[in-house]
Amino acid sequence: MKNIVWLVHLMLPYWRRIILALILSVLTISSHIGLMVASAYLLARAALHPPILDLMITIVGVRFFGLSRAVFRYLERYVAHDVTFRVLSQIRVKLYQAIEPLAPARLKNFRSGDMLSRIVADVETQQNLFLRVFAPPFVALLILFGYGLFLACYDVRFSLILAACFLVAGLGIPWGIKALGQGIGHRIVNLKAELATQVADSLLGITELVAYGQAQEHLDKIRQTNINLMDQQRRIARLSALSASLVGMVSNLGLWLVLILGIYLVEKGNLNGVNLGMLALGTFSSFEALFPLALVPHHLEQNQAAAERLLELIKAKPVTKDSGHLSPQSEGLDIVFQDVSFRYEQHEPWALKHLSFRIPQQGKVAIIGSSGAGKTSIINLLLRFWEYDAGRVELGGHSLREYSQEDIRGSIGVVTQRTHLFNATIKENLQIAKPEATEEEIIRAAQQARLHDFILSLPQGYDSLVGEGGFALSGGQRQRLAIARVLLKNAPILVLDEAMAGLDSLTEREVMNEVYQLMEGHLTLVITHRLIGLEKMDEILVLDRGRIVERGTHEGLLEQRGLYQRMREYLS
Numbered sequence: 001m002k003n004i005v006w007l008v009h010l011m012l013p014y015w016r017r018i019i020l021a022l023i024l025s026v027l028t029i030s031s032h033i034g035l036m037v038a039s040a041y042l043l044a045r046a047a048l049h050p051p052i053l054d055l056m057i058t059i060v061g062v063r064f065f066g067l068s069r070a071v072f073r074y075l076e077r078y079v080a081h082d083v084t085f086r087v088l089s090q091i092r093v094k095l096y097q098a099i100e101p102l103a104p105a106r107l108k109n110f111r112s113g114d115m116l117s118r119i120v121a122d123v124e125t126q127q128n129l130f131l132r133v134f135a136p137p138f139v140a141l142l143i144l145f146g147y148g149l150f151l152a153c154y155d156v157r158f159s160l161i162l163a164a165c166f167l168v169a170g171l172g173i174p175w176g177i178k179a180l181g182q183g184i185g186h187r188i189v190n191l192k193a194e195l196a197t198q199v200a201d202s203l204l205g206i207t208e209l210v211a212y213g214q215a216q217e218h219l220d221k222i223r224q225t226n227i228n229l230m231d232q233q234r235r236i237a238r239l240s241a242l243s244a245s246l247v248g249m250v251s252n253l254g255l256w257l258v259l260i261l262g263i264y265l266v267e268k269g270n271l272n273g274v275n276l277g278m279l280a281l282g283t284f285s286s287f288e289a290l291f292p293l294a295l296v297p298h299h300l301e302q303n304q305a306a307a308e309r310l311l312e313l314i315k316a317k318p319v320t321k322d323s324g325h326l327s328p329q330s331e332g333l334d335i336v337f338q339d340v341s342f343r344y345e346q347h348e349p350w351a352l353k354h355l356s357f358r359i360p361q362q363g364k365v366a367i368i369g370s371s372g373a374g375k376t377s378i379i380n381l382l383l384r385f386w387e388y389d390a391g392r393v394e395l396g397g398h399s400l401r402e403y404s405q406e407d408i409r410g411s412i413g414v415v416t417q418r419t420h421l422f423n424a425t426i427k428e429n430l431q432i433a434k435p436e437a438t439e440e441e442i443i444r445a446a447q448q449a450r451l452h453d454f455i456l457s458l459p460q461g462y463d464s465l466v467g468e469g470g471f472a473l474s475g476g477q478r479q480r481l482a483i484a485r486v487l488l489k490n491a492p493i494l495v496l497d498e499a500m501a502g503l504d505s506l507t508e509r510e511v512m513n514e515v516y517q518l519m520e521g522h523l524t525l526v527i528t529h530r531l532i533g534l535e536k537m538d539e540i541l542v543l544d545r546g547r548i549v550e551r552g553t554h555e556g557l558l559e560q561r562g563l564y565q566r567m568r569e570y571l572s
């Protein structure tokens, strides 16, 4: 129920359009009733051969209702869909605003296909909310009231028949259909999500699936989910057909009852025979308002299930909060970690334990250590992707928490271990680091990253597409593109996490030289498994299981004859 309240809340700003849509909907059905009433009356009157002038008004009525029905139907569709799409776009904006701060920490809890299904399918499901859930009962009530009054002018028993039919077809049948189809709405929403997850998963991992001969198995799983989904949809189609025929039966029954009562009244002289056909056909056409009611509970259930999934995203709390509004200055930035401890989840072992170090303004620090030692975790804290549990992290003399996250990220140029390239051109992929970069700047960055010659060798040069996730490039080329991005961004703080991974020794040396030049005047944090070029660092931290086990300059560490020295010996 809470979910629906949230949706209603989103619809409230459009209450004027909503009322207009409801009025238009009532007018459409009223025109239909009017057309039937006027035509039946015209036929009955004409049979008595009155002077043609007596029929003029009715003839005009038939023409009017015939045309107005089409016009009102068009306008009603137009306004109702307009409202619906406005609400959908609001939901999309709210969803995006909620998702952005969740990245990346909280989003790890959602699978990408599931996420896609929430953003696309669950939002789209909400288009039924006004059209198929809220509007039909209102319209039916108004028609019952209006046409009931019209019937009461002839005999109140006609109105009672109408009310009884509306009660059965508007409440009884939907209730029965709801009981028969309990849970289908939920299942459809969940199966759609599951299907999207399976398809997205297998598309992302298609190379592995083919290489390990698992493609067929995955396909079978997807097929099975699809069959389950179709089963549920078939059940809904059956229920929909059943409800339509039941409402049809009630309409016919209503028509007969009105006719029988009418004949009785005509015989008794209490009703003019000319009105008989009109009352019966009018009643029959008023049932048009009842047909959409049967599936209201089903749509409501589906809307609720989808809204629940949307709210799960919207209500999810980001791990880090944007509390501060400070902006890092470009001058005087130093980074201080003071007794910082951090773990990803409550029950997991500490990723970082009592970590303390300082990188002075324009200082250069390297962090080395075995895989899983916690090196990338330091960057995750620095970029405010995760929240540290204890200790203090300072940037330029202020706690990281006092800054706006966006500004912190703006002042850090980072090459991560997993570079994502967008399915766009090389130039566009570089421009995400600096959208306003000029052609010269882009070329300069590519040259520094030793990528320029390769790009020129491509038929379309900088406008070549890199493919989904950059699959048209080699691992090393992707890495160099990431380095070019950082060179282009030219932020005051430089963070390189295994930036040279995948580069051959010669290129690595060349690119490193360029990067070292860039490092001049920048605060730099380098994480590397390859222990080359570390002589230039002010300090090297050797990390092991979240703790700093050795620290010092290259020479100092060699003299200590500890882990660093052993690692170097092993590598050489």
Ligand code: GTP
Residues within 6 Å of the ligand: 108, 344, 345, 348, 351, 369, 370, 371, 372, 373, 374, 375, 376, 377, 378, 417
């Ligand atoms: P390499 O990149 O392999 O050299 O390791 P690293 O030193 O960068 O390790 P990292 O900081 O990524 O990980 C430290 C520990 O945290 C490891 O035990 C990981 O299993 C764990 N860890 C890393 N990322 C996550 C995460 O997103 N969620 C959870 N729950 N644990 C994580």
Ligand code: MG
Residues within 6 Å of the ligand: 375, 376, 377, 417, 497
């Ligand atoms: Mg790492």
